[in-house]
Amino acid sequence: xxxxxxxxxxxxxxxxxxxxxxxxxxxxxxxxxxxxxxxxxxxxxxxxxxxxxxxxxxxxxxxxxxxxxxxxxxxxxxxxxxxxxxxxxxxxxxxxxxxxxxxxxxxxxxxxxxxxxxxxxxxxxxxxxxxxxxxxxxxxxxxxxxxxxxxxxxxxxxxxxxxxxxxxxxxxxxxxxxxxxxxxxxxxxxxxxxxxxxxxxxxxxxxxxxxxxxxxxxxxxxxxxxxxxxxxxxxxxxxxxxxxxxxxxxxxxxxxxxxxxxxxxxxxxxxxxxxxxxxxxxxxxxxxxxxxxxxxxxxxxxxxxxxxxxxxxxxxxxxxxxxxxxxxxxxxxxxxxxxxxxxxxxxxxxxxxxxxxxxxxxxxxxxxxxxxxxxxxxxxxxxxxxx
Amino acid sequence: xxxxxxxxxxxxxxxxxxxxxxxxxxxxxxxxxxxxxxxxxxxxxxxxxxxxxxxxxxxxxxxxxxxxxxxxxxxxxxxxxxxxxxxxxxxxxxxxxxxxxxxxxxxxxxxxxxxxxxxxxxxxxxxxxxxxxxxxxxxxxxxxxxxxxxxxxxxxxxxxxxxxxxxxxxxxxxxxxxxxxxxxxxxxxxxxxxxxxxxxxxxxxxxxxxxxxxxxxxxxxxxxxxxxxxxxxxxxxxxxxxxxxxxxxxxxxxx
Numbered sequence: 001x002x003x004x005x006x007x008x009x010x011x012x013x014x015x016x017x018x019x020x021x022x023x024x025x026x027x028x029x030x031x032x033x034x035x036x037x038x039x040x041x042x043x044x045x046x047x048x049x050x051x052x053x054x055x056x057x058x059x060x061x062x063x064x065x066x067x068x069x070x071x072x073x074x075x076x077x078x079x080x081x082x083x084x085x086x087x088x089x090x091x092x093x094x095x096x097x098x099x100x101x102x103x104x105x106x107x108x109x110x111x112x113x114x115x116x117x118x119x120x121x122x123x124x125x126x127x128x129x130x131x132x133x134x135x136x137x138x139x140x141x142x143x144x145x146x147x148x149x150x151x152x153x154x155x156x157x158x159x160x161x162x163x164x165x166x167x168x169x170x171x172x173x174x175x176x177x178x179x180x181x182x183x184x185x186x187x188x189x190x191x192x193x194x195x196x197x198x199x200x201x202x203x204x205x206x207x208x209x210x211x212x213x214x215x216x217x218x219x220x221x222x223x224x225x226x227x228x229x230x231x232x233x234x235x236x237x238x239x240x241x242x243x244x245x246x247x248x249x250x251x252x253x254x255x256x257x258x259x260x261x262x263x264x265x266x267x268x269x270x271x272x273x274x275x276x277x278x279x280x281x282x283x284x285x286x287x288x289x290x291x292x293x294x295x296x297x298x299x300x301x302x303x304x305x306x307x308x309x310x311x312x313x314x315x316x317x318x319x320x321x322x323x324x325x326x327x328x329x330x331x332x333x334x335x336x337x338x339x340x341x342x343x344x345x346x347x348x349x350x351x352x353x354x355x356x357x358x359x360x361x362x363x364x365x366x367x368x369x370x371x372x373x374x375x376x377x378x379x380x381x382x383x384x385x386x387x
Numbered sequence: 388x389x390x391x392x393x394x395x396x397x398x399x400x401x402x403x404x405x406x407x408x409x410x411x412x413x414x415x416x417x418x419x420x421x422x423x424x425x426x427x428x429x430x431x432x433x434x435x436x437x438x439x440x441x442x443x444x445x446x447x448x449x450x451x452x453x454x455x456x457x458x459x460x461x462x463x464x465x466x467x468x469x470x471x472x473x474x475x476x477x478x479x480x481x482x483x484x485x486x487x488x489x490x491x492x493x494x495x496x497x498x499x500x501x502x503x504x505x506x507x508x509x510x511x512x513x514x515x516x517x518x519x520x521x522x523x524x525x526x527x528x529x530x531x532x533x534x535x536x537x538x539x540x541x542x543x544x545x546x547x548x549x550x551x552x553x554x555x556x557x558x559x560x561x562x563x564x565x566x567x568x569x570x571x572x573x574x575x576x577x578x579x580x581x582x583x584x585x586x587x588x589x590x591x592x593x594x595x596x597x598x599x600x601x602x603x604x605x606x607x608x609x610x611x612x613x614x615x616x617x618x619x620x621x622x623x624x625x626x627x628x629x630x631x632x633x634x635x636x637x638x639x640x641x642x
Contacts, residue, residue, distance in 0.1 A: 070596050071543055071544075071545065071592065071596060072543055073406070074405055074406020074407065074592065074595050074596055075406060075407060075408035075595065075596060076405075076406060157430075222460075222489075250490065254487075254488050254490070255460060255487050255488065255489070256489070257489035296489070296490045358409065361408045362408055363407060363408055363409050363410070365431070367430075367431060367432070367433060368430060368431055369430050369458065370429060370430045370458075370468070370471075372429075372467055372468055372471040373430070373458065373459070373464050373467070373468070
């Protein structure tokens, strides 16, 4: 493989929100129309698509985004499931249910328990799995994940993780163990707000977090997911920042596939109220704008959103849906498990979600990768599922 | 008659199975296309699962099954996928795709050649997806590829035969069938490739995302036939100026 470390770039620097605000707030209807006609868009064009002026042309944005999404991804939606491993966390983040200050029942699954949870998901027909955990390296570190990946890789087409930032060497180890995709969300690209909501813990280091997607890509992971937690700062400016981050990653790490997630803040344990309200139309505009800006990026919509909204968005921009999610560790084996990270709004199980996708003329794709892509340390992957 | 690796095909249209709204619709479109060779992404199917949504609707007796290595970013991965496919009953035909850039999905010439050499030695019938590079086509053919598959334009772009000039050279030079793959977005694009002398074309996106995939599949089938007939009938040369159908040139002075 190409040496991804040669000509390593300087770190991505997030734009100052005060500098990019004019890209959004000075855009006119004509700028929006112009951006909609282009094949290759600049950051200025993205700003126009995220502007209040573009909100007036939402159906036109939807039509363009839909055409691009269908051409690139076909009439399909890929299905995945999160698997929460641990709710321990050493970060104090004002918006999060796992925040160290919150008095919730904490739990880290043993490897056997995690395997048990995964068996349930495999049995329900999930083939793409996302392992999620709070940041508590002493409770659940890289060794745990390597061991767990070894147990899961024969049963799942792909294994992704959404955990604390790691070093490049650690990502390399995980890749070798069978993990192919890493999500690490900046939460907010607004530097003032970032410092305000991340009160303590390793996550308070903004620069380290911002540099993580590049480390993931440099380690050879196939896919890196970025995202912003909507409700912390101006979503239009988060959108421009996400677009700039995508473009930067594409420029330096051309072999890495990219995805974006759009978690909208929901009520969580603790007293945090979203600092800004992001409506469904806002969220739709953000997805449309990013699709039109980057034709190939995978866009995820989780069960944080209601079934009605997720159904309506099928075919317009998103490419991946989760289903039947539980955000408390152990919650699949024990539905009464408490201590979830956030509450979900789409309660449908995988079969219902797939049925509703089909009803809209789309194919819910449960498998679109294969463990065989990864060479296992033991020299090959058994094809036979164990369940 | 199209012959690839000693196997005869009446249809010169190959089809892909990705991006359809449902596997049932995919099956109907493939039926309507009259195709006899169907490519399937190995990443998308589970060959060990009899209930797999794609494999369970494809009649392996009726179609030559052409698994592809979509998603492989180097020769190692492509070779590993191919071996897995063969071990799981995927057969020896293989559409080799090595695409390190997940954005453009353009094929890597170096890794494709390397994988072709390895897989031919292992007994695979390799049909490599390649950029429309005439020298690469010759090298792949020398390495034992049973056909070459130059792209018309990048996958899924529907841009048509942007590589016309290069494809023409490949057709002129090749000893193995030339199958134009990728980017053919309309039946007229397929007809153009066939008129040029391509032995076959492969179409997927244009059918899968059409409003009516079944009718579109039929339209492509007709276009491929029309293009081939035109090629075999001997097309007139293109020229810059008008020329009378019955030239009245006075040559009576010749004795």
